[in-house]
Amino acid sequence: MLAHGVIDYHPVVAGTATDVADLMQQWFEAGACDGFSLAVDGYHDGVDAFVDQVVPLLQERGLFHLDYEGPTLRDHLHAREQYGLDPRVSETAAR
Numbered sequence: 001m002l003a004h005g006v007i008d009y010h011p012v013v014a015g016t017a018t019d020v021a022d023l024m025q026q027w028f029e030a031g032a033c034d035g036f037s038l039a040v041d042g043y044h045d046g047v048d049a050f051v052d053q054v055v056p057l058l059q060e061r062g063l064f065h066l067d068y069e070g071p072t073l074r075d076h077l078h079a080r081e082q083y084g085l086d087p088r089v090s091e092t093a094a095r
Helices: 002-007 017-029 046-060 073-077 087-094
Strands: none
Touching: 017 046
């Protein structure tokens, strides 16, 4: 895995949406990862193709959620409300 990471820092799947979903499922179920960072073709239809074609396959397989906790990222992460600077940051700056 280390050699793969050093030589080829991200696998490229040249194929269908099913091929991409298959690889993601295989890695996830093997315990090789707990999430993915995607590098899709942002200049054309890469993001749209992934969202419209791969995500539904992962949802059908029970590997990607079907609902959201709320309308914001804070809701999805179950993060508490916070206004202003985090006290840990302001305390560090004051030292």
